[in-house]
Amino acid sequence: MDQEKVRLDRWLVAVRLFKTRALSAEAISGGKVKVNDESAKPHKSIRIGDVVTLKRDGQTCAYTVMKAIEKRVSASDAIQCYQLEVDPGLDLDQKQMLQTIRDLARLQPKSKGRPSKRDRRVMQRFKEHIE
Secondary structure (H helix, E strand, O other), rough: OOEEEEEEEHHHHEEEEEEHHHHHHHHOOOEEEEOEEEEOOOOEEOOOEEEEEEEEOOEEEEHHHHHOOOOOOOOHHHHEEEEEEOOOOHHHHHHHHHEEEEHHHHHOOOOOOOOHHHHHHHHHHHHHHHH
């Protein structure tokens, strides 16, 4: 299953860094992904030992390729295909602060969304009351 080299967009999907190949290709074309500190294209071949740098959510992560795979694998197997280094320029306190900010952002609801049945009834009564 291991190969000598593999396309960058396929590897990103195979190790579960992106959900689809189209999303990975879009990120690569948008300049969010670099290989060995050089801009890359989706068809760029990567090998074991290459460093893939990915910018996402205001954070830069560096992944060292440990296995070159093309097919999507389970999450536990995917972790063995790369070695992660979170923004090497940050010290430990900054990394913890960044993680805390990301955790808080996940807890906040993005929007209330569609009104519930109860909310719609209240709005309807309010409209009837005004008229």
